[in-house]
Amino acid sequence: MCNATTQFLNNESYSSNLLQLISHHFSKEKQYCFFLDIDGTLSEFHIDPSQSFIPKSTLQTLQQLSDLNISVIAVTGRSVKVAAQLFSPLQLPIAGTHGLEIQIDQENKLNTCVDETDISLLQHNVHKACIPYPQLVIENKDYSVAIHYREYPELAEVAKKIAHDIQCMHQKFKINEGKYVFELLPVEADKGQAIQKILHHFNFSNILPIFIGDDKTDESGFKIINHYHGVSIKVGEEETQAHYRLKNVADVAHFLDLFSQFLKTHFSRQSGVSHGEKACLN
Incomplete structure (x- = not known):
C-alpha cells in the first residue's frame, strides 16, 4: 500500500x-x-x-x-x-x-451466453447440499447461486466446503468468495x-x-x-x-x-x- x-x-x-x-x-x-x-x-x-x-x-x-x-x-x-x-x-x-x-x-x-440447464442443475445440487444447514441463505440468480452465511459466520467453513464440493461436480463454474458469501457462477463472470x-x-x-x-x-x-x-x-x-x-x-x-x-x-x-x-x- x-x-x-x-x-x-x-x-x-x-x-x-x-x-x-x-x-x-x-x-x-x-x-x-x-x-x-x-x-x-x-x-x-x-x-x-x-x-x-x-x-x-x-x-x-x-x-x-x-x-x-x-x-x-x-x-x-x-x-x-x-x-x-x-x-x-x-x-x-x-x-x-x-x-x-x-x-x-x-x-x-x-x-454472456450461459447454458441455463447447467445453472438449474447447479442450483439444485447446492440446495440439496445445504439441507442439513437451514441457517445458510441460498440465493438463486439467473446465472449463478450464492450461499450466504452473514447471520451465522461460524458456518464459513461449512459454506466453503459445500461450494468447493459442488464446484468439483460442475467444472464450468468457479467460486467467488465475497463478504459472508460463496457464489458459484460461470467462469466467464468477471x-x-x-x-x-x-x-x-x-x-x-x-x-x-x-x-x-x-x-x-x-x-x-x-x-x-x-x-x-x-x-x-x-x-x-x-x-x-x-x-x-x-x-x-x-x-x-x-x-x-x-x-x-x-x-x-x-x-x-x-x-x-x-x-x-x-x-x-x-
Whole structure:
C-alpha cells in the first residue's frame, strides 16, 4: 500500500482528502465515468441481503452526477433485476451477476451466453447440499447461486466446503468468495471484463473511468481501471490493487457528493452518454 494511501486512511476527512489526491486527473476536456459496486459501497451490509437499500440521499447524488452528463454504471454481484430495484426510480446501465448480464437500457443488453440447464442443475445440487444447514441463505440468480452465511459466520467453513464440493461436480463454474458469501457462477463472470466491455460499447474518448468497490470480486475491476489509468478506489482496509481508499459507505456517499459539487463549480460538463442513455429519475 502506497504512502499516500496510508496517510489518507489516517486522516479525519477521508472523502475530502481523496478528492484532493485525485484532482490532478481532472480537466474540462475529459469525460468521467463512474463504475459503482452496491453492497458495501453504496449500501450498508444487512444480515438479510433482501433488506439492503441505497439511501435516498445517495440516489439524489447519482442523479446530480447524471445531470452533469457523467456516466454512472452499476457493477455488482446482484442480478440486473434486483439491482434495478435497489436503484429505483433511478435508471442507469447495470452490469449484474459479476458481468454475466449487462443491461445498458431497455433495448440494449450485452449478456454472456450461459447454458441455463447447467445453472438449474447447479442450483439444485447446492440446495440439496445445504439441507442439513437451514441457517445458510441460498440465493438463486439467473446465472449463478450464492450461499450466504452473514447471520451465522461460524458456518464459513461449512459454506466453503459445500461450494468447493459442488464446484468439483460442475467444472464450468468457479467460486467467488465475497463478504459472508460463496457464489458459484460461470467462469466467464468477471467484473473487470464487464467494465472493459462497457467501455468498448460506449467508445468514450479521453475517458477517466472511476471504479469504487469493497470486495475481493472487485479486484479484477481495479486492475482494468488501473490499465486505463483511471481512479480505482477500495472501500475498507483490506489488501487491494486499488490506488486509493475510502473508509466506509458513508464516505463513498460523501465523496460522490463532493465530486459532483466540484465539477459543477469548476467545469461546464459536456461529456457522458447520450441523453437516451443517461441515468434519470422518473
